[in-house]
Amino acid sequence: MPFSTLGLSEPLLKALADLKYSEPTAIQKKAIPVILSGKNLVAAAQTGTGKTASFVLPMLEKLNTERKLRGKRIRALVLTPTRELAVQVEQSIRDYGQYLNLSSMAMYGGTDIEPQRQKLIWGVDIVVATPGRLLDMAHQRALHFDELEVLVLDEADRMLDMGFIEDINKIIERLPLERQNLLFSATISDDVRALSKRTFSNATEISIGNNNASKPKIDQWLITVDKGNKSALLSHLIIEHQWQQALIFIETKHGAAKLVSQLEKRGISAESIHGGRTQAMREQVLNDFKAGKIKFLVATGIASRGLDIGELTRVVNYDLPDQVDDYIHRIGRTGRAGASGEAVSFVAKDNFRNLCAIESRLGHVIKRKEFEGFPVKKVVPLSILNYVPKNKR
Known part of the structure; x- marks a missing residue:
C-alpha cells in the first residue's frame, strides 16, 4: 500500500x-x-x-x-x-x-x-x-x-x-x-x-505490536526505619550492597543539601537538584548523572519534574511522598523499556497513612526488609491489606 x-x-x-x-x-x-x-x-x-x-x-x-x-x-x-x-x-x-x-x-x-x-x-x-x-x-x-x-x-x-x-x-x-x-x-x-x-x-x-513489551518490571520493597537513622541506612546500602547508581527522592531542598553532605562525609559521591538551583545548574548535574560522573543524585519532587534518565536501575524514596501519584511517578523512572528496576522506600511510623494509601492503590502489600544494626524504636504497623484472607487476595 x-x-x-x-x-x-x-x-x-x-x-x-x-x-x-x-x-x-x-x-x-x-x-x-x-x-x-x-x-x-x-x-x-x-x-x-x-x-x-x-x-x-x-x-x-x-x-x-x-x-x-x-x-x-x-x-x-x-x-x-x-x-x-x-x-x-x-x-x-x-x-x-x-x-x-x-x-x-x-x-x-x-x-x-x-x-x-x-x-x-x-x-x-x-x-x-x-x-x-x-x-x-x-x-x-x-x-x-x-x-x-x-x-x-x-x-x-x-x-x-x-x-x-x-x-x-x-x-x-x-x-x-x-x-x-x-x-x-x-x-x-x-x-x-x-x-x-x-x-x-x-x-x-x-x-500496534506488543504494547506490553515496555511494561515496567519494578521490584518494590520498603525498610521501616526511624527518621534519625535514614542517612546511615542509605550509606550502608550503598556501600555494603555495592550500589552503582541511584536517584534518591527527598522532600525539601534543605534536606537534599544536608543528605549530600552526609553522604560525601562517608566517601560517597553525590549531588543534588532542587528548586534553589538554576535551570542551567540542574541540567549540568543531570547530564553528569546520566554520564556516570555522579553516581547518586538527590532530588526534590519539584526539581525532579521532567527528569528523563534512561537505564536507571534504582530509585529510593528517602522521604515517602504524601501523594500516591507522586509515588507512582517516582518509581516509574526505573524499569523502563522492558528493563528491570528496583524501588526502595524508607518508611517511618508517621508515614503509615501514606503507606496505606500507596498499598491500597497498588492493590498489594509492598514487601518489607530489615537490616541488622538498624533497630526500629517506633514500629510501623502493617497496613490493612495484610489482613485480607488469602482466599480473597
Whole structure:
C-alpha cells in the first residue's frame, strides 16, 4: 500500500519521496485515515514504528490552508516529555512539510526564553513544546490558544511518569473545547486511559505490536526505619550492597543539601537538584548523572519534574511522598523499556497513612526488609491489606 492511498496531497507525497519513504508502517496505515477524518485518536505504538509521521503527516494535511494567523496564535500544539523529543518532532515537521507554507517551532526550558517569545509575535502554525516552558509562555501571555485546532500528546506515558500531569491539566484548561485530540503512548496504562477520558471523548483507539513489551518490571520493597537513622541506612546500602547508581527522592531542598553532605562525609559521591538551583545548574548535574560522573543524585519532587534518565536501575524514596501519584511517578523512572528496576522506600511510623494509601492503590502489600544494626524504636504497623484472607487476595 503506497502513501498515495492514504489521502495525502502531492506536496507531502513529494517530501516523502525525497526522504525515501516507500510504504507506510502499520501505525501509519491505521492512524492517518482516522486523523484525516477529524476523529479523536488514542494510539499505542512503540518507538521506532513510525509513530511521529503517523500524526505529523495528517496534521500537516489538515493545516495546509490559506488561513492567516493572528499574532501570538497557534493552530496546532504537540506536547512532548523532553526537549530532545521536542526538537526531533519539530525537525520531522520541517522535513515532511518542506513543500508547504506552514511555520513551526520547538519550545522548551533550559534556554533563553526571549528568542522563543519573538518567534511567536507573528503567530506560528505548529508549536512543539515541553509542558513547563509552554505554561511559562502562557502565563506571560506570549501566546494564545483561541485559534488552536489540533492537540497532540506525544509519549503520554512518559509525560505521566515524569510528573507532568498537573501541567498537562493546566494547559488543557486553556484550550478551546472545539479541537481534535490525538494521544500517542507506548502503552495504554490505566493512567493514560484516565488522562484520555478527562481530555476528550469518543476517541478511536488503535494498538500496534506488543504494547506490553515496555511494561515496567519494578521490584518494590520498603525498610521501616526511624527518621534519625535514614542517612546511615542509605550509606550502608550503598556501600555494603555495592550500589552503582541511584536517584534518591527527598522532600525539601534543605534536606537534599544536608543528605549530600552526609553522604560525601562517608566517601560517597553525590549531588543534588532542587528548586534553589538554576535551570542551567540542574541540567549540568543531570547530564553528569546520566554520564556516570555522579553516581547518586538527590532530588526534590519539584526539581525532579521532567527528569528523563534512561537505564536507571534504582530509585529510593528517602522521604515517602504524601501523594500516591507522586509515588507512582517516582518509581516509574526505573524499569523502563522492558528493563528491570528496583524501588526502595524508607518508611517511618508517621508515614503509615501514606503507606496505606500507596498499598491500597497498588492493590498489594509492598514487601518489607530489615537490616541488622538498624533497630526500629517506633514500629510501623502493617497496613490493612495484610489482613485480607488469602482466599480473597
